[in-house]
Amino acid sequence: MPVIRVEMFKGRTVDQKRQLVKELTDAFIRTCGGTPESVQIVITDVAKEDWGGAGILMSDKYPDKK
Amino acid sequence: MPVIRVEMFKGRTVDQKRQLVKELTDAFIRTCGGTPESVQIVITDVAKEDWGGAGILMSDKYPDKK
Amino acid sequence: MPVIRVEMFKGRTVDQKRQLVKELTDAFIRTCGGTPESVQIVITDVAKEDWGGAGILMSDKYPDKK
Amino acid sequence: MPVIRVEMFKGRTVDQKRQLVKELTDAFIRTCGGTPESVQIVITDVAKEDWGGAGILMSDKYPDKK
Amino acid sequence: MPVIRVEMFKGRTVDQKRQLVKELTDAFIRTCGGTPESVQIVITDVAKEDWGGAGILMSDKYPDKK
Amino acid sequence: MPVIRVEMFKGRTVDQKRQLVKELTDAFIRTCGGTPESVQIVITDVAKEDWGGAGILMSDKYPDKK
Structure with missing residues (x-):
């Protein structure tokens, strides 16, 4: 009761x-008080081909190395 | 128009x-009126390793049984 | 743990x-089990001028009566 | 700074x-000014069985052809 | 069906x-097909004091002119 | 490029x-690497009457003192 959401590139370990x-x-x-029990966090892994910046897909800007 | 979003643990059936x-x-x-046609619902299945509560990953708090 | 979000037009009463x-x-x-205590719901009131459908602002499609 | 999010049916190509x-x-x-560099876009592919409209799952309304 | 969400700095006109x-x-x-009628867009105006980048509130980085 | 969202009760100071x-x-x-410049954070203040837990509005569970 806060809810914190994190959208980040796929690839972090557990x-x-x-x-x-x-x-x-x-x-x-x-910084804001409250109890740890009240804090919910939801993580979303985003593929590079689902993230755009400056009009360009991140999979084009940062292609996987081969 | 409304849009309802549900984030829940992965594992529910269709x-x-x-x-x-x-x-x-x-x-x-x-409760709020309107027509069924106007209601959009988007469901997101969240893995236990992507959900934290009280500072702990749910995959640590509720590990899958073996 | 689920989190349910509702975005709807401004104007519903408490x-x-x-x-x-x-x-x-x-x-x-x-339908999905669990306990009421685990269900968090966050409501967002959206003004008609912040909602578009079919390329048109809802404040243009449904202007307030005068 | 803006962030634009798109939720759409799974199936679009890269x-x-x-x-x-x-x-x-x-x-x-x-329409709103700013620089391309400031615009972040996150795309979410949603399966038909995770999208409801008019109280019906889209996977029931639009079943995959066989 | 798609839903597009835009979070941007407060201050744009209707x-x-x-x-x-x-x-x-x-x-x-x-780019993706479909009909205009199916596209829902929700705009969220965000105050500079509710947006952080590089660990700094935008209201500190870009204070309003006086 | 991550984006972090925080939904919390209204009332925190700048x-x-x-x-x-x-x-x-x-x-x-x-914990995850990257540069501070890449981290975007968006805060949403939520009124107690827009937050429900265990089926009860927080404005009913925690009424403002008078």
Whole structure:
């Protein structure tokens, strides 16, 4: 009761998500108060071909190395 | 016009989604008016490793049984 | 844990929102299981001038009566 | 800074997304100003079984042809 | 069916929103097909004090002129 | 390029939002990498009468003191 949503590039490990959820929750409590139990976080992995910046797909700007 | 979004744990069947969409639409019309045709519903299945509560990933709190 | 979001035209009363929150929660539990305590609902009132359909602002399509 | 989100039926090609991102960015700049670099676009593909309209799942209304 | 969401800085006029809704709808149809009637657009005006980039509130980075 | 969204109860000060934006950005970089410049954060203040939990409006559960 806050809800925090993170949209980021696909590819982070479960361990990175584990740390992210912990640190975002702590950051919220430190700055805005409340209890950790109230903080919900939803992560969305976004593929490069579903993200555009400056009118260009990120899969075109940053193609996967071969 | 309304748009209703549901983020929930992955794992519900198509039949549960079918009932959910029907009942949420009915609930909206009963309480707020309008026509069923105007109600759009988008469901997002969220994996446990993409949901955090109290600073903990749900995949750690509720690991899949083996 | 689910989170339900409702975007709808501005103008519903607090009592309509009260009923909406109750009925959407019940509808979710009936069809998808879980406990009422786990259901979070966030309502967003949208002005007609911030909603477009068929390329037209709703404030142009449905102007307020005078 | 703007962020534009598009939720649409699954099935568009990468080339359609490439054009979409380009044209949405141009449309924003033409009408609201700013620079292309500032425009972020996130696309979400939604399966028909996750989209409801008029209380009916789109996978029931528009079943895949066999 | 698609739903397009735009989050942008507060301050655009109704006429800019009118043009934006028209042009985004056209851009979607041209690139992804479908009918204008199916395109829903929701605009959210965001205050500078509710938008952060590079860890800084936009109201600090771009203070209103006096 | 991540985008982080925070929905929270209305009432935090600009200074709390300033700290929140800084700390969430730092938390993201520490755990998931990237540069501060790439992190966009959008805050949404939600009124108690627009938030429901356990089927009850927060404005009923936590009425303002008089």
